Amino acid sequence: MRLYDYAASGNCFKVRLLLGLLGREYERVAVDIFAGDTLTDAFGALNPLRETPVLELSDGRRLTQSNAILWFLGEGTPFLPADPWERGLVASWLSFEQERVMGGIGGPRFRALTGRPFDAGRLDTGRGALAHLDDHLHGREWVVGGVPSIADLGLFPYVSVAGDAGLEHPPEVAAWLDRVRALPGFVDDFVTYPENARPGVARSIYDSMN
Structure with missing residues (x-):
């Protein structure tokens, strides 16, 4: 299982948080949104919307949208109620x-x-x-x-x-x-935005936000 994510994204952090609490092993692939990583053809093939996170399973299937990923990973665990x-x-x-x-x-x-x-x-x-x-x-x-x-x-x-x-x-x-x-397995690896996220420097789908 592979997770394409951006360390400063809360949407990505929530997925890492659940994976950590579940003790699930996965490969983390860093995506630098503001360095233009999501603008490449390769990333466009992963997610045409050019957003993170993207969860890729071992069989090649890919799931996008952070809360959909939470639901998928939580299925069959105490983190998603059965009721x-x-x-x-x-x-x-x-x-x-x-x-x-x-x-x-x-x-x-x-x-x-x-x-x-x-x-x-x-x-x-x-x-x-x-x-x-x-x-x-x-x-x-x-x-x-x-x-x-x-x-x-x-x-x-x-x-x-x-x-x-x-x-x-x-x-x-x-x-x-x-x-x-205080939950067992909690790891806070949510970081703040780096300098390349500032307008005039950033190359991303969010450039219009400047």
Whole structure:
């Protein structure tokens, strides 16, 4: 199994996090998004959308989209509930992560750390996402059910670095982040954006963001 990923991407980190917690062996292939790696014909053959992560199985099949990869890897493990209702809740939280957390935290964080302008109003979405998660976690240890799931792992990366976007962690969220970090096998190899991610230097599909 091979994972094509970018170390500074929260979407990639969530997949590495699950693989680490599961103790799964895999080959990690570093993809430098802002050095133009995803613009090559070779990467285009892996994923025509030129996005990371890409999970490649030993039989050559490839899966894209981080939350789809989480679901695939979580199948048959404690990180994906067997109960249909709880599976529906997991799917709901993964959608919330892509819409509200990515849009309100991940996007503004990327722009702030790489010197790109952004609409500060987007932080209201991030602030609202943190407040909603905080309310949900009141009286709960985990987002869905009584054990950690891919819902927790999907939310963790960009929520954990909300401070980079100028947002504070409410108390229940802060305690939940600590619980995720305490899971056996947790490895935090989520790095910040390098200098080549800044506008005027970067060569990527995101160049239009400058």
